[in-house]
Amino acid sequence: MGSGANSQVGAGARPAGGPPTIVLRLFASARQAAGTGRVEMVAATVGEALGAAEARYGDPFTRVLRTSKVWVNGVEALPTTVLAEDDEVAVLPPVSGGVAG
Secondary structure, X not given: OOOOOOOOOOOOXXXXXXXOEEEEEEOHHHHHHHOOOEEEEEOOEHHHHXXXXXXXXXXXXXXXXXXXXXXXXXXXXXOOOEOOOOOEEEEEOOOOOOOOO
């Protein structure tokens, strides 16, 4: 996935200094609340991406997001995490069930 600074300028590249295009991946109840499992968007930080998703998908998504973990490229992230071109932001709600011990 994303590697930080975009070192090449291609046909679809954004102007220098513009926010990157990222992929927001939604799983389980986050996917159900949004009605989709994947969306491309432009966002500079995790918080900006999640805020855009909340505005787009409304209260059901916001409720799921409150208890979800958020990862960027397989690493747990904070709202202040800066995003790079092609980063993957994953919203992982808690999984219920399991075996009582």
